[in-house]
Amino acid sequence: MRKSLVAALAAVVVAGAAVAAVPLVEHRAARQIKADIERDGATRVDSVEVGLFDRKIVMNDLKAVRVGEISIGRWEASGLAWPLGELIKGNTPLSGLKLGDPLRAKHLEVHDLTMVQDKARWSVASLAVDEFSLDRYDPAVGPGQFSHLTARILAALSMGHAEEKGATVTNLLTNEKLAIDSLVINRFDKGQVGAMVMTGFELGGKPLGEPMFRMAEFKLGDLDFQRGLKAMSGVAWRPGMPLGRVDLGSASMTGFGGEALRRYGIALGSITHQSKYENKDVRHSRMLVEGFVLNPPAGNREALQIRIVLQAMGLKELKLAMDCSGTEDRAKGEVGVDRCALSGPDLGEVDLSLKVVNADPPFWQAIDDGNTFALLGSKAGVGGARIVVADRGLVERSMKAVAATSGQAPAAVRAAFAQEVRRYQPPGVLITDDLSKLLDTAAHFIERGGTFTLEAKPPSPIGLDKAPYFSRPGPDLVDALGLSATLSR
Numbered sequence: 001m002r003k004s005l006v007a008a009l010a011a012v013v014v015a016g017a018a019v020a021a022v023p024l025v026e027h028r029a030a031r032q033i034k035a036d037i038e039r040d041g042a043t044r045v046d047s048v049e050v051g052l053f054d055r056k057i058v059m060n061d062l063k064a065v066r067v068g069e070i071s072i073g074r075w076e077a078s079g080l081a082w083p084l085g086e087l088i089k090g091n092t093p094l095s096g097l098k099l100g101d102p103l104r105a106k107h108l109e110v111h112d113l114t115m116v117q118d119k120a121r122w123s124v125a126s127l128a129v130d131e132f133s134l135d136r137y138d139p140a141v142g143p144g145q146f147s148h149l150t151a152r153i154l155a156a157l158s159m160g161h162a163e164e165k166g167a168t169v170t171n172l173l174t175n176e177k178l179a180i181d182s183l184v185i186n187r188f189d190k191g192q193v194g195a196m197v198m199t200g201f202e203l204g205g206k207p208l209g210e211p212m213f214r215m216a217e218f219k220l221g222d223l224d225f226q227r228g229l230k231a232m233s234g235v236a237w238r239p240g241m242p243l244g245r246v247d248l249g250s251a252s253m254t255g256f257g258g259e260a261l262r263r264y265g266i267a268l269g270s271i272t273h274q275s276k277y278e279n280k281d282v283r284h285s286r287m288l289v290e291g292f293v294l295n296p297p298a299g300n301r302e303a304l305q306i307r308i309v310l311q312a313m314g315l316k317e318l319k320l321a322m323d324c325s326g327t328e329d330r331a332k333g334e335v336g337v338d339r340c341a342l343s344g345p346d347l348g349e350v351d352l353s354l355k356v357v358n359a360d361p362p363f364w365q366a367i368d369d370g371n372t373f374a375l376l377g378s379k380a381g382v383g384g385a386r387i388v389v390a391d392r393g394l395v396e397r398s399m400k401a402v403a404a405t406s407g408q409a410p411a412a413v414r415a416a417f418a419q420e421v422r423r424y425q426p427p428g429v430l431i432t433d434d435l436s437k438l439l440d441t442a443a444h445f446i447e448r449g450g451t452f453t454l455e456a457k458p459p460s461p462i463g464l465d466k467a468p469y470f471s472r473p474g475p476d477l478v479d480a481l482g483l484s485a486t487l488s489r
């Protein structure tokens with residue numbers, strides 16, 4: 001019994017001594033880290049703190065002068081995936097960390113970050129990241145190839161949650177800036193983003209001045225730009241080269257404003273996008289543009305011509321909306337614009353639909369890689385298309401505008417325009433009875449209004465291999481394209 005008590009007391013004494021020694025070990029490790037950071041002579045840090053039990057490192061007032069200038073008010077990493085014994089020795093992920101090395105931490109925080117380089121200043125008020133994980137990557141890139149290195153880092157990076165506040169990029173020559181109030185990212189995994197919300201985006205603003213463009217909120221979900229990161233990681237990639245397809249599940253943009261829109265009297269409600277898979281081969285997408293209003297302000301010379309045209313059409317303002325939907329079916333080898341409609345309550349609606357058929361592997365490869373030249377090896381072609389113009393004031397208002405600017409009567413302008421349509425002879429095209437009938441239907445639409453439908457149903461899909469036919473003189477367009485036109489009230 002006495003021996004057990006003595007052993008227990010000894011264990012308590014040893015544990016107590018170990019706990020009492022922790023501050024000394026932490027202080028020694030902090031001094032070692034500070035010395036390692038400042039060894040290059042280009043970096044200074046005011047103080048370093050180390051927490052052994054929570055594997056934490058804190059740096060205060062860090063400044064570095066290398067290619068540019070970097071200043072950080074506070075940098076903190078906790079939950080570092082680093083052996084405790086190495087921390088006690090003063091060996092940390094920072095003292096020996098090189099480009100390409102992995103780094104993992106439960107939590108990262110940066111406050112008051114400023115970088116100045118190439119006549120530009122970047123600043124971030126705060127950045128917090130949870131579940132930070134950077135896998136090993138290849139840092140071997142040539143000089144000036146910063147985009148390649150950035151792409152490789154992003155392709156190796158995962159984050160559970162990241163939140164940035166008060167980010168700005170300022171052009172030191174013009175004093176113009178790009179600013180973002182806040183940016184929140186959830187589930188970033190090597191180029192895939194689960195969800196992102198950005199608020200308070202401003203572009204082109206100057207101190208005490210209105211920004212050129214403003215957007216209150218931008219949301220997106222299920223973004224995948226791994227193809228782009230893979231392309232940019234290659235040392236042969238250069239700006240302007242294909243990046244590959246970016247897959248996006250959903251997105252919305254609201255709260256538009258700024259000097260560029262105000263100058264021309266433009267208001268825009270929202271832009272939204274939705275895309276979902278019916279199965280692994282079939283995908284449906286839809287994009288909406290709502291709340292577009294054009295009302296040029298009086299006294300603005302730049303918008304004067306637009307205002308004159310609207311007044312001539314009898315419009316105080318122009319309201320438009322767009323609704324486009326499409327389907328991609330890889331099993332059937334088809335891509336279609338199901339409906340893309342541009343509509344205005346005082347004008348009418350223009351509706352376009354189109355289908356590409358015989359989509360083969362070279363076609364899908366060109367779409368996925370973003371390489372339009374690869375389409376030259378595809379047998380895909382347009383299988384059909386249709387344009388529907390529903391007149392609800394468009395024709396009459398357009399004729400009034402021409403009459404007001406030419407000094408003619410609206411009825412005379414309409415009759416003259418219809419006559420020109422009937423007499424139109426496209427250069428290098430065979431003028432057939434079918435083409436004349438088609439043009440006569442279009443002329444009736446000018447005279448009477450209604451709903452004009454122009455449809456193309458080619459006997460065989462029109463691909464790039466058919467282009468030489470249309471470049472020769474005298475093609476029969478109506479027969480080759482399968483054109484037909486109808487007019488209904």
